[in-house]
Amino acid sequence: MEQQPRTTPALLYLDAITVAFDGFRALNKLSFTIAPGEMRAIIGPNGAGKTTMMDVVTGKTKPDEGDVVFDGSHDLSSMDETQIATLGIGRKFQKPTVFESHTVEDNLRLALKADRRPRATLFWRDSSEERDRLDAILTTIRMTPDRGRLAGALSHGQKQWLEIGMLLAQEPKLLLVDEPVAGMTDAETMQTAELLREINRERSVVVVEHDMAFVRELGVKVTCLHEGSVIAEGSIDQVSENQRVVEVYLGR
Numbered sequence: 248m249e250q251q252p253r254t255t256p257a258l259l260y261l262d263a264i265t266v267a268f269d270g271f272r273a274l275n276k277l278s279f280t281i282a283p284g285e286m287r288a289i290i291g292p293n294g295a296g297k298t299t300m301m302d303v304v305t306g307k308t309k310p311d312e313g314d315v316v317f318d319g320s321h322d323l324s325s326m327d328e329t330q331i332a333t334l335g336i337g338r339k340f341q342k343p344t345v346f347e348s349h350t351v352e353d354n355l356r357l358a359l360k361a362d363r364r365p366r367a368t369l370f371w372r373d374s375s376e377e378r379d380r381l382d383a384i385l386t387t388i389r390m391t392p393d394r395g396r397l398a399g400a401l402s403h404g405q406k407q408w409l410e411i412g413m414l415l416a417q418e419p420k421l422l423l424v425d426e427p428v429a430g431m432t433d434a435e436t437m438q439t440a441e442l443l444r445e446i447n448r449e450r451s452v453v454v455v456e457h458d459m460a461f462v463r464e465l466g467v468k469v470t471c472l473h474e475g476s477v478i479a480e481g482s483i484d485q486v487s488e489n490q491r492v493v494e495v496y497l498g499r
């Protein structure tokens with residue numbers, strides 16, 4: 248009998264995901280869900296499986312077992328990376344990869360032109376629409392005054408924001424962000440929290456981060472992973488007080 252695709256009210260639904268590398272379980276029956284419109288922070292010690300989890304969601308790694316369902320009924324485990332990106336999942340890797348010899352504006356223009364969603368090409372009318380979208384993204388990432396600067400001349404923090412802007416050009420429903428504030432100044436870190444909160448007004452966001460001051464500033468539900476599974480979930484205060492979290496992560 249053909250199996251019916253699973254349907255779920257969650258935007259992202261991970262159920263009992265296992266990924267093994269040579270017998271070692273990087274993810275071990277990992278289950279959690281992200282609600283539509285939610286922003287979630289994921290924490291956990293090195294090797295907890297955070298990157299592998301994002302690799303599974305984006306199709307880079309296929310789960311050995313378990314279900315991963317996006318936006319109600321899309322079984323991500325049967326899709327490749329391009330199909331998943333087209334469904335509306337964008338990923339920001341830890342290191343910024345902007346085009347250093349291009350201006351901020353041209354980096355964003357390239358990202359807008361790379362938007363090949365059917366809706367985007369269908370409604371792509373003229374350059375004034377491109378200008379409007381460009382201006383809106385520059386405002387969101389607070390880089391309007393820097394639009395003419397070469398990306399290579401930006402601070403590390405600004406490069407991260409520019410790359411987030413390039414992802415926004417694809418209008419993802421879900422944005423996965425890997426350690427966005429690593430290497431940022433305290434001021435940039437706080438501005439990044441504000442920026443992500445603003446983005447979260449329109450999109451769901453999953454942020455993996457070690458910086459607990461930043462996670463606190465986000466003010467969202469936190470999930471702590473350890474050895475490929477969820478060990479705690481709740482507010483930052485609940486998770487910080489969890490004995491197991493203190494033992495394996497915070498107390499180290």
Ligand SMILES: Nc1ncnc2c1ncn2[C@@H]1O[C@H](COP(=O)(O)OP(=O)(O)OP(=O)(O)O)[C@@H](O)[C@H]1O
Nearest residue numbers: 268269272273291292293294295296297298299300
């Ligand atoms: N391709 C691979 N082959 C073998 N082992 C791997 C592979 N990818 C990840 N692992 C192992 O799986 C475990 C989980 O790794 P992962 O990178 O997902 O952790 P993480 O939580 O992202 O850690 P960090 O905070 O250091 O980025 C680690 O023990 C890692 O060594």
